[in-house]
Amino acid sequence: MKIVVKSLTEKEIERRDYSDVMAISIDGKTVFCVNDGEPEDANLRRDFNDCLKIPQLMEYAFNAGKNGEMFEIERLRVDSI
Numbered sequence: 001m002k003i004v005v006k007s008l009t010e011k012e013i014e015r016r017d018y019s020d021v022m023a024i025s026i027d028g029k030t031v032f033c034v035n036d037g038e039p040e041d042a043n044l045r046r047d048f049n050d051c052l053k054i055p056q057l058m059e060y061a062f063n064a065g066k067n068g069e070m071f072e073i074e075r076l077r078v079d080s081i
Contacts, residue, residue: 001064002027003073012079021081024057031057033081 004025013020019036032054037047044051064071 001060001069001071003071005073005075006078006081007076008081009077009079023081026057026060035081 006021006023006025008016008020021033021035023030024032032050034048034050036042041047061071
């Protein structure tokens with residue numbers, strides 16, 4: 001299982017008025033993405049709704065370990081997500 005965690009570069013965060021994004025991909029498929037947005041949207045049902053997937057993602061990771069799969073995490077800073 002290859003995990004890629006993407007977030008914005010410092011330059012891009014500054015350009016976006018200090019708003020960041022985090023996206024997580026498993027084996028090339030994006031499964032989690034949250035971003036800073038407008039304060040009125042900063043709740044679990046809007047900007048952070050992918051946080052509701054965390055238990056399922058933890059189960060994927062647990063099962064990968066239990067099945068002896070490789071578990072690799074790569075962290076990237078990018079200009080766009």
